[in-house]
Amino acid sequence: MVNSNVDALGIIFPNSRDGVVPELVGERLMASIPFAGRYRMIDFILSSMVNSGIGNVSIIVRKNYHSLMDHLGSGREWDLTRKNGGLNIVPPFAEKTIKVYNGRLEALASILDFLRDQKEKYVVMSDADIAVNFDFSAMIDAHVKSGADVTMAYTKEKLPEAVLAERQESTEFYYTLTLDEGRVTGMEINAKDTDVTNYSMGIYVVERELLIKQITYAYTHGFVNFERDILMNQLDKLNVQAYCYEGYIARITGMKGYFDENMRLLEEENLDALFSPSPIYTKIRDDNPTRYITGAKVENIMAADGCVIEGEVENSVLFRGVKVAKGAKVKNCVLMQDTVVEEGANIEYIVSDKNVTITAGKEVKGTDTFPVYVAKYQKV
Amino acid sequence: MAKEMIAMLLAGGQGSRLYALTQKLAKPAVPFGGKYRIIDFPLSNCVNSGIDTVGILTQYQPLVLNEYIGNGQPWDLDRLHGGVHVLPPYQQASGSDWYKGTANAIYQNISFIERYNPQYVIILSGDQICKQDYSDFLKFHKEKGAEFSVAVMEVPWDEASRFGLMVTDDNDKITEFQEKPKNPKSNLASMGIYIFNWDILKKYLIEDEADPNSENDFGNNIIPNLLRDGRNMYAYHFNGYWKDVGTISSLWEANMEVLDPEHSGINLFDENWKIYSRNSGMTGHQIKKGAVVENSMITDGCYVAGTVKHSILFAGVKVEEGAVVEDAVVMGGTTIKAGAVVQHCIVAENVVIGENAVVGAMPSGEEKGVATVGSNVYVGDNAKIGPNAMVSNNVKGGEEQW
Numbered sequence: 001m002v003n004s005n006v007d008a009l010g011i012i013f014p015n016s017r018d019g020v021v022p023e024l025v026g027e028r029l030m031a032s033i034p035f036a037g038r039y040r041m042i043d044f045i046l047s048s049m050v051n052s053g054i055g056n057v058s059i060i061v062r063k064n065y066h067s068l069m070d071h072l073g074s075g076r077e078w079d080l081t082r083k084n085g086g087l088n089i090v091p092p093f094a095e096k097t098i099k100v101y102n103g104r105l106e107a108l109a110s111i112l113d114f115l116r117d118q119k120e121k122y123v124v125m126s127d128a129d130i131a132v133n134f135d136f137s138a139m140i141d142a143h144v145k146s147g148a149d150v151t152m153a154y155t156k157e158k159l160p161e162a163v164l165a166e167r168q169e170s171t172e173f174y175y176t177l178t179l180d181e182g183r184v185t186g187m188e189i190n191a192k193d194t195d196v197t198n199y200s201m202g203i204y205v206v207e208r209e210l211l212i213k214q215i216t217y218a219y220t221h222g223f224v225n226f227e228r229d230i231l232m233n234q235l236d237k238l239n240v241q242a243y244c245y246e247g248y249i250a251r252i253t254g255m256k257g258y259f260d261e262n263m264r265l266l267e268e269e270n271l272d273a274l275f276s277p278s279p280i281y282t283k284i285r286d287d288n289p290t291r292y293i294t295g296a297k298v299e300n301i302m303a304a305d306g307c308v309i310e311g312e313v314e315n316s317v318l319f320r321g322v323k324v325a326k327g328a329k330v331k332n333c334v335l336m337q338d339t340v341v342e343e344g345a346n347i348e349y350i351v352s353d354k355n356v357t358i359t360a361g362k363e364v365k366g367t368d369t370f371p372v373y374v375a376k377y378q379k380v
Numbered sequence: 381m382a383k384e385m386i387a388m389l390l391a392g393g394q395g396s397r398l399y400a401l402t403q404k405l406a407k408p409a410v411p412f413g414g415k416y417r418i419i420d421f422p423l424s425n426c427v428n429s430g431i432d433t434v435g436i437l438t439q440y441q442p443l444v445l446n447e448y449i450g451n452g453q454p455w456d457l458d459r460l461h462g463g464v465h466v467l468p469p470y471q472q473a474s475g476s477d478w479y480k481g482t483a484n485a486i487y488q489n490i491s492f493i494e495r496y497n498p499q500y501v502i503i504l505s506g507d508q509i510c511k512q513d514y515s516d517f518l519k520f521h522k523e524k525g526a527e528f529s530v531a532v533m534e535v536p537w538d539e540a541s542r543f544g545l546m547v548t549d550d551n552d553k554i555t556e557f558q559e560k561p562k563n564p565k566s567n568l569a570s571m572g573i574y575i576f577n578w579d580i581l582k583k584y585l586i587e588d589e590a591d592p593n594s595e596n597d598f599g600n601n602i603i604p605n606l607l608r609d610g611r612n613m614y615a616y617h618f619n620g621y622w623k624d625v626g627t628i629s630s631l632w633e634a635n636m637e638v639l640d641p642e643h644s645g646i647n648l649f650d651e652n653w654k655i656y657s658r659n660s661g662m663t664g665h666q667i668k669k670g671a672v673v674e675n676s677m678i679t680d681g682c683y684v685a686g687t688v689k690h691s692i693l694f695a696g697v698k699v700e701e702g703a704v705v706e707d708a709v710v711m712g713g714t715t716i717k718a719g720a721v722v723q724h725c726i727v728a729e730n731v732v733i734g735e736n737a738v739v740g741a742m743p744s745g746e747e748k749g750v751a752t753v754g755s756n757v758y759v760g761d762n763a764k765i766g767p768n769a770m771v772s773n774n775v776k777g778g779e780e781q782w
Contacts, residue, residue, distance in 0.1 A: 036664070038663065038664050038680070076453070266666070268666065271663060286654050286655075286659075288648040288655070288677075289413075289414035289678060289679035289692070290679065291639075291649070291677050292675060292677070292678065294675040296673065296674065298667045298673055299668075299669050300667070301666070302664045302665070302667075303664050303667070304664040305415070305679055308649070317664075
């Protein structure tokens with residue numbers, strides 16, 4: 001059979017690291033957090049998979065997944081409405097008591113039968129808290145070439161301050177790697193490492209048969225954590241290789257990080273780096289183009305379609321359908337879908353969620369180190 | 381399963397008066413309003429009116445149009461039964477024929493229409509910008525007990541002689557039809573949008589085809605024949621926004637009217653009557669430091685570092701530092717390099733305007749020309765393109781064209 005696709009299926013864990021941005025996941029999950037003007041976090045990994053030739057993607061959801069279901073629909077925008085494979089959203093299975101998975105292992109255990117039925121040789125797994133334009137096929141090639149059992153992607157960078165600051169209280173884990181010529185010889189959970197380090201991206205390639213074997217074993221032993229219980233326990237037995245990613249990456253590590261990563265895309269090089277070489281797909285809203293009315297004054301912004309700008313906007317990222325009325329001033333803000341800034345309002349360092357209204361004449365300001373978040377549907 | 385009404389969209393027009401814009405694509409595929417093509421309007425009207433079966437009759441340069449329509453998904457017209465179908469002329473056992481006229485185009489697709497066994501057929505035109513609820517038109521048609529209805533617009537009396545005119549009685553019944561008359565008896569201009577009872581349409585199409593002297597045209601043949609036979613014909617008054625964008629100046633004007641929805645009546649910001657289009661898939665647009673943007677519409681993928689005033693930029697347009705774009709319609713993928721001045725003009729897709737080049741000019745006195753640059757043209761640095769020029773070949777650096 002002619003097959004231009006890679007021989008791998010994809011699995012995405014959309015709830016991973018929900019805990020780092022509790023404000024943003026009140027009514028959604030990590031994967032459906034709006035990002036970069038017209039996207040949701042999952043668009044990046046999902047598009048990357050599709051662009052790498054992966055046509056069979058499962059998304060194992062845990063909770064708050066209505067917004068994600070709404071966003072993904074049948075998967076058409078990602079070209080995943082397929083007879084074979086395509087998009088497969090796996091909600092928690094309702095038994096007598098609905099069981100919601102804790103770790104990645106339990107999530108995988110819930111789709112064991114599905115995994116057994118698939119034909120692809122490899123499995124690619126990823127979280128959705130990173131925005132990258134990732135070439136999975138190159139990583140799979142590296143995996144095959146090195147003869148690894150498991151390959152995990154990482155970046156060489158300093159751990160973000162937010163991650164370090166919350167490392168002790170956080171319920172979310174991050175992993176740093178010790179490497180010996182590409183092989184992972186050590187893994188540490190929530191390390192207090194202030195230098196440049198090998199920082200795991202939460203992306204794995206593993207042979208499907210091996211994954212099934214490992215899950216079955218671990219699950220029957222009551223393990224829940226893939227990294228800690230399978231990888232770290234067996235670094236001597238399993239050949240775990242590290243794959244260094246050097247491209248552009250935006251990680252969601254907290255509210256400040258979320259704000260900064262959006263703002264970082266105002267730099268043209270960054271925007272180009274994230275959105276090339278392959279396109280990132282997203283749900284289409286059929287908004288009209290953005291309209292700048294006489295009197296509008298804009299500088300250094302990125303705006304999606306559907307906005308109406310009559311006031312002043314500077315250094316900001318505007319999502320779809322944002323309205324800035326006459327005399328309003330918006331500076332250093334990230335305004336999500338359908339935010340309305342009424343006449344004469346003046347805002348600075350604000351992250352507004354969907355459908356927020358800043359009423360006429362109000363002044364709301366955060367600072368560069370502490371952007372103020374306004375929750376969904378709130379009226380200030 | 382029978383459909384109450386299906387639509388047949390006439391999209392074969394060459395649009396020869398748009399010359400440089402329609403060299404490689406049919407008129408209905410001409411981009412409009414920042415992210416649309418002309419055909420998005422009738423297609424979106426159909427879906428918003430509840431019509432789920434549309435035949436698109438194409439003939440001239442169908443490539444872009446075919447690809448654009450695809451399976452109809454952007455308009456929600458990918459249906460199990462019905463949906464959108466592109467209908468080019470085809471070879472039959474008895475030979476093949478180009479569409480000889482508007483009526484002949486429908487005649488050649490009688491078997492397509494019969495598949496859906498409709499009671500009514502609405503004939504639409506693919507070269508107008510109009511937001512119209514066809515279900516309201518159908519309601520009128522049924523209430524009047526009509527066999528044929530035509531949508532009409534009131535036009536100023538002094539312009540009436542440019543149109544096909546319907547003379548009606550007090551009850552909107554059509555008593556006479558005048559095609560571009562010297563002495564108009566009415567100012568109700570036909571919009572080229574008709575509803576027929578299917579049995580009547582079919583009968584007259586067959587009869588018309590049998591007439592060797594016929595031009596096989598709705599306006600010149602079918603409508604006069606219906607009148608001759610005293611059929612129940614009514615004129616439906618439409619008073620929303622309607623514009624035939626058959627000429628460069630009317631296309632430019634209609635685009636500019638999009639910038640002023642409060643006065644022009646063409647509101648694309650209508651949640652209840654969305655106009656759908658195929659998406660460019662580009663990121664949000666960027667406005668850089670030092671840029672000036674006034675009274676304009678800008679869409680995904682644009683990059684603006686220069687000055688943009690009273691203009692429409694389509695997806696992926698780049699306006700470099702120091703460039704000035706004013707009163708202009710700039711279509712997708714075009715780059716306007718540093719220091720270039722682009723005014724009062726239409727620049728088609730994937731054009732490069734070189735550094736310090738000048739395209740068009742603001743109107744002064746009698747000089748009101750809309751300069752036009754065709755798609756994929758390269759205009760060299762320091763070149764100059766006059767306000768009445770229509771450019772479809774590359775222009776070398778420093779050259780002038782008028």
